[in-house]
Amino acid sequence: MRRLLITIAALAAVACTTTARSAGETGMAESTRPDWRIVIHGGAGVLLRQNMSADKEAAYRAGLEASLAAGADVLSAGGSAVDAVQAAVIVMEDDELFNAGKGAVMTAAYEHELDASIMDGRDRNAGAVAGVKRVKNPILAARAVMDQSEHVMFAGEGADAFAESVGLDMVENSYFTTERRLKALERVLETQSRADADRHGTVGAVAIDKDGNIAAATTTGGMTAKAPGRIGDSPLIGAATYAQNGVCAVSATGHGEYFIRVGVAKTICTRVELAGDSIDAAAQNALGQVADLGGDGGVIVMGADGQYAYVFNSQGMYRGMADSTGALETAIFEVAE
Secondary structure, three states, X not given: OEEEOOOOOOOOOEXXXXXXXXXXXXXXXXXXXXXXXXXXXEEEOOOXXXXXXXXXXXXXXXXXXXXXXXXXXXXXXXXXXXXXXXHHHHHHHOOOOOOOOOOOOOOOOOOOOEEEEEEEOOOOEEEEEEEEOOEOOHHHHHHHHHHHOOOOEEEHHHHHHHHHHOOOOEOOHHXXXXXXXXXXXXXXXXXXXXXXHHHOOOEEEEEEOOOOOEEEEEEEOOOOOOOOOOOOOOOOEOOOEEEEOOOEEEEEEEOHHHHHHHOHHHHHHHHHHHHOOOHHHHHHHHHHHHHHHOOOEEEEEEEOOOOEEEEEOOOOEEEEEEEOOOOEEEEOOOOOO
């Protein structure tokens, strides 16, 4: 067994399990669930302590804490899980450290194409956008698709046009560009190879509210130097995002082509619902299938009882949790031996 060490408001030990292919961390299982809880991720990949400066680590932890605070504010005021996951990921879309919104990676055509999805566990209503270039916060466009249209998904120019038609903030594509992402694009184009960090970078959240409703949201800039028009798993309901009351909520991050083929988020929830798996075991199974195909990444999962898990088969994942007990935790690297 392993122990995760991060708590700020209180020392809350998090039990951990591992297999040869993935590391999992399962949250506290009390006899009664907390009044509310939110769990987030900021992407998975090769995240090694020796490769990250103290200042950069502090900046990432501050970004994770800000995201958790936004979601916690909604939940502590009696708000819904779906509003909370939206609030949490907006913070990361606006933080250029993460690959979502401002600071997103660039396509091989020197543009940004952003994807997002959101799902409400109460009725399994969902919304998604793919390949948007002008909407400032793609998760708001996904939410608008869910709430203000008869559809589940819009793509490309039609998605941007829909977002504009419902009054969302629109920006020039250059708004999303940062020097860091431009240099990464030029390096990949020159070397014709991607590092692990160039493939991963999704952000997401799962939550349970005071009424026991759960929700999930995922948003990303995609893969550095991706072909224009490429769509990964992030906007696909059942691949990166899924939520069903009484079962679980999932948000995934990783090499999207593999997560699509496994249908990771729905696979996890189906195993919980029909096979009786724990959320950790279901996530281990799904990521094991991803690994068998040659992919890697991670998931965050919220159970119907408020139990939660982070499971990943990469060398680290930006992640965190906050709940009504005052617990607050963030983590980046693999679990220490």
